[in-house]
Amino acid sequence: MTDDNVSLITLNKPLRCIVKLGGAAVTCKHEIEKINEENLGILSMQLSQAIMASDFSKNVPGMDWSKRPGVSEISFPLDDFREQSLLESSNFIVVHGAGSFGHFQASRSGVHKGGLQLIPIVKAGFVATRISVTSLNLEIVRALAREGIPSVGMSPFASGWSTCQRNLASADISQVAMAINSGFVPVLHGDAVLDNVQGCTILSGDVIIRHLAELLKPDYVVFLTDVLGVYDRPPTDPAAVLLREIAVDEDGNWSIVKPVLQNNSKQVEITVAAHDTTGGMVTKIAEAALIAKLGIDVYIVKAATDHSLRALKGEIKTEIPDDWLGTVIKSSPS
Amino acid sequence: MTDDNVSLITLNKPLRCIVKLGGAAVTCKHEIEKINEENLGILSMQLSQAIMASDFSKNVPGMDWSKRPGVSEISFPLDDFREQSLLESSNFIVVHGAGSFGHFQASRSGVHKGGLQLIPIVKAGFVATRISVTSLNLEIVRALAREGIPSVGMSPFASGWSTCQRNLASADISQVAMAINSGFVPVLHGDAVLDNVQGCTILSGDVIIRHLAELLKPDYVVFLTDVLGVYDRPPTDPAAVLLREIAVDEDGNWSIVKPVLQNNSKQVEITVAAHDTTGGMVTKIAEAALIAKLGIDVYIVKAATDHSLRALKGEIKTEIPDDWLGTVIKSSPS
Numbered sequence: 001m002t003d004d005n006v007s008l009i010t011l012n013k014p015l016r017c018i019v020k021l022g023g024a025a026v027t028c029k030h031e032i033e034k035i036n037e038e039n040l041g042i043l044s045m046q047l048s049q050a051i052m053a054s055d056f057s058k059n060v061p062g063m064d065w066s067k068r069p070g071v072s073e074i075s076f077p078l079d080d081f082r083e084q085s086l087l088e089s090s091n092f093i094v095v096h097g098a099g100s101f102g103h104f105q106a107s108r109s110g111v112h113k114g115g116l117q118l119i120p121i122v123k124a125g126f127v128a129t130r131i132s133v134t135s136l137n138l139e140i141v142r143a144l145a146r147e148g149i150p151s152v153g154m155s156p157f158a159s160g161w162s163t164c165q166r167n168l169a170s171a172d173i174s175q176v177a178m179a180i181n182s183g184f185v186p187v188l189h190g191d192a193v194l195d196n197v198q199g200c201t202i203l204s205g206d207v208i209i210r211h212l213a214e215l216l217k218p219d220y221v222v223f224l225t226d227v228l229g230v231y232d233r234p235p236t237d238p239a240a241v242l243l244r245e246i247a248v249d250e251d252g253n254w255s256i257v258k259p260v261l262q263n264n265s266k267q268v269e270i271t272v273a274a275h276d277t278t279g280g281m282v283t284k285i286a287e288a289a290l291i292a293k294l295g296i297d298v299y300i301v302k303a304a305t306d307h308s309l310r311a312l313k314g315e316i317k318t319e320i321p322d323d324w325l326g327t328v329i330k331s332s333p334s
Numbered sequence: 335m336t337d338d339n340v341s342l343i344t345l346n347k348p349l350r351c352i353v354k355l356g357g358a359a360v361t362c363k364h365e366i367e368k369i370n371e372e373n374l375g376i377l378s379m380q381l382s383q384a385i386m387a388s389d390f391s392k393n394v395p396g397m398d399w400s401k402r403p404g405v406s407e408i409s410f411p412l413d414d415f416r417e418q419s420l421l422e423s424s425n426f427i428v429v430h431g432a433g434s435f436g437h438f439q440a441s442r443s444g445v446h447k448g449g450l451q452l453i454p455i456v457k458a459g460f461v462a463t464r465i466s467v468t469s470l471n472l473e474i475v476r477a478l479a480r481e482g483i484p485s486v487g488m489s490p491f492a493s494g495w496s497t498c499q500r501n502l503a504s505a506d507i508s509q510v511a512m513a514i515n516s517g518f519v520p521v522l523h524g525d526a527v528l529d530n531v532q533g534c535t536i537l538s539g540d541v542i543i544r545h546l547a548e549l550l551k552p553d554y555v556v557f558l559t560d561v562l563g564v565y566d567r568p569p570t571d572p573a574a575v576l577l578r579e580i581a582v583d584e585d586g587n588w589s590i591v592k593p594v595l596q597n598n599s600k601q602v603e604i605t606v607a608a609h610d611t612t613g614g615m616v617t618k619i620a621e622a623a624l625i626a627k628l629g630i631d632v633y634i635v636k637a638a639t640d641h642s643l644r645a646l647k648g649e650i651k652t653e654i655p656d657d658w659l660g661t662v663i664k665s666s667p668s
Binding site for chain 1: 366367395397399401403408410412416438439442450451455457458460462464465466469472475476479484485486488489491493496506508509512516517518528533534
C-alpha cells in the first residue's frame with residue numbers, strides 16, 4: 001500500500017509496545033485546547049515505569065529543561081545524571097490523538113475534505129490545525145520527558161506521511177526506527193497531511209498505529225481512553241456490560257468471548273452499532289481488530305488507572321486477571 | 335555528500351527566497367527562552383508583504399486559530415476568508431536559529447560532541463534541546479501564520495536529516511519541496527539530530543540553508559540579524575565600517591568591493607578574523623560565501639527595519655541603492 005522500503009526497517013531489539021494516548025484521555029473534551037494535566041501526569045509516570053522496567057526504585061531525572069509557564073527557573077538536574085548509568089529500557093512508540101486540539105480548526109475549515117489549492121479557508125485550516133496539534137504534541141513530549149522518558153516529537157506531516165484519496169500512501173518509518181534504535185521514544189500524532197488526489201486530509205492516530213504495527217510488529221498495543229474499555233452499549237447506560245475479551249478471526253470478523261452475553265451475538269452487534277453513532281466504538285473495535293488480526297494483542301483500557309499501568313507493563317499478556325478491567329482484543333487461535 | 339534523490343525534487347515554480355531568522359533577531363540573547371516579540375511581529379509582517387506581493391492592500395486573514403496565553407477566545411476569521419480568493423504568493427522557505435532557545439540545554443549536556451548511547455546526560459540533553467528548539471519553532475510558525483503566511487513547521491530531526499561526523503549525511507528535501515508545491519512556507523530550524531558516527535550532534539540553521547540553497551536554487555538568500563550587516567570590526571567599535579558589498583570568486587575566496595577601504599585587504603581580513611572571536615563574522619561570511627559561489631545573492635541585514643523589508647522583497651537584486659544599509663555578498667563576474 002505504501003512506498004516504504006521495508007527492507008531498510010530493522011530494529012536493534014523488538015518493539016515492545018505502541019501506546020495510543022486517546023484524545024479523550026489527555027485533553028478536556030468539552031474545552032477547546034485544554035490538556036487534562038492530571039491524567040497526562042499520571043499516565044506519563046505509568047509509561048515511565050513500563051518503559052524503564054528494570055530499575056524503577058531509582059529516581060529517573062527529568063529531560064524537560066525548558067521554562068514552564070509561571071516558573072522563572074529552568075530545571076537542570078545535572079547531579080542526578082552524574083550518578084546515573086544508562087537505564088535499560090524497552091522500545092515503545094507513543095501516538096496521540098487530537099482531542100480538543102485541532103478538531104475545531106479542522107472541522108470548521110473542512111481540511112479532511114481537501115481542496116487545498118482551491119479554497120482559501122482549507123489552506124488556512126491546514127495551517128491552523130497543524131499549529132494546534134503540534135502544540136499538543138509538544139506538551140505531551142514535555143510531560144513524558146519530565147518523567148525521564150527520552151521522548152522525541154515526530155510530526156507525520158514533517159516526516160513525509162501522505163495519503164491518496166484519504167488512504168495512507170507514503171510513510172517514512174525508517175526515521176521512526178532510527179530514533180528507536182538510538183534509544184528514543186518517538187511521539188507521533190494525528191496530523192493534517194498532503195493528499196495526492198484531494199490536496200490534503202486528516203491522518204488519524206489510529207491509522208498511524210495500524211501502519212506502525214504492521215511494519216514494526218510490537219508485542220502488544222495499548223489504547224488509553226476515558227472509559228474502562230469497550231461496552232456492549234453506551235457506558236452511560238446502566239445496563240451497559242464491559243466486554244472483557246474479543247476474538248478476531250483471519251477474515252477480521254470479531255466475536256465476544258467474555259463475558260458470555262445472554263443476547264446472541266447478532267443482537268450485540270446491532271446494539272454496538274447503535275452505540276457507534278455516539279461513541280465510535282465499532283470503529284474502535286474495527287481498528288483494533290485489524291491490528292489483532294496480525295497476531296498482536298490490543299488492550300483498550302482507562303487511562304491513569306491501575307488497569308492501564310498493568311496493561312502498559314504487559315501483565316495482561318499471558319492471561320487476563322479477573323480483577324483487571326479493560327477489553328482485550330486478540331486473534332482467535334486457528 | 336547526501337543521499338537525496340535530486341531527480342525527485344522539482345518545484346512547480348522557482349524558489350524565490352530562503353530567509354534565515356537569526357537567533358539574535360528573534361530571541362532575547364541574554365534571557366533564556368525569551369522571544370523578541372516586537373521583532374518577530376514586525377518581521378512576520380514584512381515577510382507577509384514580501385511573500386504575498388501582488389495584492390497587499392487587502393487584509394490577509396490570520397491562520398493561527400489557537401488560544402494565546404491570557405486570551406480565552408479563539409480567533410476564527412471565517413468571514414474574512416469567505417471574501418478572499420487565493421492570493422498569488424511566492425515560494426519562500428524560512429529557517430531559524432535557536433538564539434536563547436536550545437543553546438543552554440545543548441551546551442550544558444554536550445549534545446554537539448555526541449556520545450548518545452554512552453552518556454546519560456547527552457541523551458537527556460538531546461531530548462531537552464529538541465523540546466526547547468521545537469517550542470521556538472512553534473511560536474515562529476504561529477507568528478507567521480497570524481500574518482497570513484501559510485507556514486508549516488518541519489523539524490529536521492523528524493524529517494530525517496542526519497549527519498556523519500557532524501557533516502550533513504542525509505536530508506529529505508522532497509518533503510520540503512512537496513510542501514512548497516502545495517503552497518506552504520516550510521519553517522525549519524537548527525536541531526539536534528542523529529549522527530552515524532558519534533551518535534548525535536547539533537545541525538545548525540546555516541548548514542540547512544546552504545544545503546537547501548544548493549538543491550533548490552533560490553533567487554536570493556536573506557540573513558536577518560541584529561546588526562546592520564557585516565562590519566570590518568566589532569560593530570561596537572566606533573571606527574567599525576559596514577561592508578556594503580563582498581565579492582566571492584569561484585574558489586570561494588572573498589574580497590570587499592564596497593566601501594573601498596583605506597587599509598589594504600590583507601589587513602582587513604586580519605581585523606575581521608579578530609572580530610570572529612566575539613561575533614562569528616568570519617564564519618558568517620564563509621557560510622554566505624559558499625552560497626554566493628553558487629551564483630545566489632546573499633543579503634545580511636538588520637531584522638525589522640526598512641532595509642530588511644527591501645531585501646526580502648528582492649529590491650536589492652538588480653542594484654544596491656545608496657540608502658540601503660546591509661551587506662550584499664555575490665559571486666564576482668568571471
